Amino acid sequence: MMFEQFSQGTSLLHRSDVRIKIVSVLVLVPVLALSRSPWTVLAGLALGLMLVSAARLDARHLLRRLLVVNGFVLFLWLTLPLTYPGQAIATLGPLAISGPGVALALLITLKANTIVLLLIALLATSTVADIGYGLERLKLPRKLCLLLLFSYRYIFVIHQEYQRLARAARLRSFQPGTNLHTYRTFGYLFAMTLLKSWQRAERVRQAMLLRGFQGQFHSINHFSIKRGDLLFLGVMVALAIMLATGETLLNRL
Amino acid sequence: MHISEGVLSAPVLIGGGVLTVIGTGIGLHRLDYDRIMNTAILTSAFFVASLVHVPIGPGSIHLVLNGLLGIILGWACFPAILVALLLQAVFFQFGGLLVLGVNTFNMAAPALLCYYLVRPLLARPKTRGVAGFAGGALAIFLAALCMALSLALSDSGFLATAKLVVIANLPIMLIEGIVTMFAITFLAKVTPDLITGSRP
Structure with a gap:
């Protein structure tokens, strides 16, 4: 995508x-x-x-x-x-x-x-x-800007993670249709994605804490x-x- | 479905904007720096949910799962949904900028309601499944209702369109309820903290 x-x-x-x-x-x-x-x-x-x-x-x-x-x-x-x-x-x-x-x-x-x-x-x-x-320079709340930057950073990772699970389901002959089995599978797939995201977030948080993150980002691009x-x-x-x-x-x- | 730009009247846009600013303000205030990463990655996960297409009859719908997000995040669902919708506006131009306030409120207010109404019911295994279904379905139903209300308040000529919005969302409501129910029973087994633990 x-x-x-x-x-x-x-x-x-x-x-x-x-x-x-x-x-x-x-x-x-x-x-x-x-x-x-x-x-x-x-x-x-x-x-x-x-x-x-x-x-x-x-x-x-x-x-x-x-x-x-x-x-x-x-x-x-x-x-x-x-x-x-x-x-x-x-x-x-x-x-x-x-x-x-x-x-x-x-x-x-x-x-x-x-x-x-x-x-x-x-x-x-x-x-x-x-x-x-840009939004942070325009004085939007810093927490909101951090939220935007972090979510953006991890969308691709989480999307790949979900696709990996979906591929695994396909390999096991999962064929989506209008039935309870399909909705249960999607429910479990997404819950698994959530769980993995949550665990990943915990690891990233600890890694950032370890590197002394204090709520401030430094951009390579010069504004x-x-x-x-x-x-x-x-x-x-x-x-x-x-x-x-x-x-x-x-x-x- | 988001309301696109250029449809709503100024009072509705301003009202939605003000409510979203208040909700986001409270959400951010309660969110300390230590929890930003978790909230952000869940926001990404819910963005990914909107890319997942689930078949229904001959067509397909994409997941929304705002009820589940509200149950997990509480007040932080306001900034999370705001960010997710902003990303959609920048990536795909879904929705828009001026309607961001209204669209955020329409999705986040029902999500927050789920946090207060549904989350307490998830601790007991007996009520968990039913509460999960009700949460998922209620969040979509109320979001559709809010969307219909924003249309109807903008122009009385939109009344028929507004009714159609609610009707069109009924099948989505059912599917979201079922998917949310399974997701919640799964999470309750694997990581109960996420949906039943106490949250500041």
Whole structure:
């Protein structure tokens, strides 16, 4: 399983300081998530597409990621047009398609995908290790940042551990199906994974204690905010303000 | 299933955010540096659970097991679920950033309830199986209910969608109950401390 497909690269977005990118996401996402005008969202979509192309990511991976993310959106498309109150624009046998329902589903689709593009361009271009340090520099509670860094570090280990157990089950002719035997096996497999994780945690904790861990991590990557980073942040904040102003004006019309 | 970005209204987003900040604050306060490693590795294990697909009829669902997490971690389930969801947002862009508060609360509040309601029942072997099933099922049911409530409070037009969310989660509830029950009886035999021992 590949987790950080987009984090490696040499583009402008990969080189920007992670703190700048976090702050940019935090100013842009709320404006777009709360906007009600499709024009604001379309402008945001253009920005998202521009940033993603600036990050020079693999197009196939990007499309696959977008497809998976649209699961919840698809769920809304299945329900909103049929159930949202409002003027019907068409009828499908006994079912009426609601105009406002379709409009809302469309708006949400645009918003969700725009924000996913921004998250890919601005967050997924950093490794979680860097994001963890960035969040700590941005004064998030240290315990929370440690929790993030440690869980990230061990996801891969635990995942391999689980896969090893699952492989062992397969070798013993375990075939998943809709029956009690399957659910019991999965329950035991996961409980075994939990147990191994717990024991591993104990060993890691002791090893860290032995090496004098005092709640402080030192990163090899050097964090420094350059003039270009500040310029980038300035542009992103200006764009967020422009989008917000546009949104207020459009709503007043 | 997480609510994606751009669906909920500002009051719901803020409300969920505030509740998650409070829960996470309490969770972190009770979590001393000595227990961070254990909590973190359990967080990874639960992240891995969400990658495990269990067949149901022609399709499959992924495990959530927030009830089991709550039973083991107590208040620390708030920061743990917050971190797991943040990792999912960065890795797969599931959910999002602004909805992180709501999504965390929807999953962590039922988990915490399991800690207080179910964990005391696990000490006795007689009630263990039933309590495990009830915990796993309740956590999913309440999470679906919270999710439906966040949708319905955002826009009354979402009411039908919200009802569908709860209905769609009913089979998941059943499977989570069964898997949690087996996991708990297994853990009780192998490492009773994890689910019945006292926790600060």
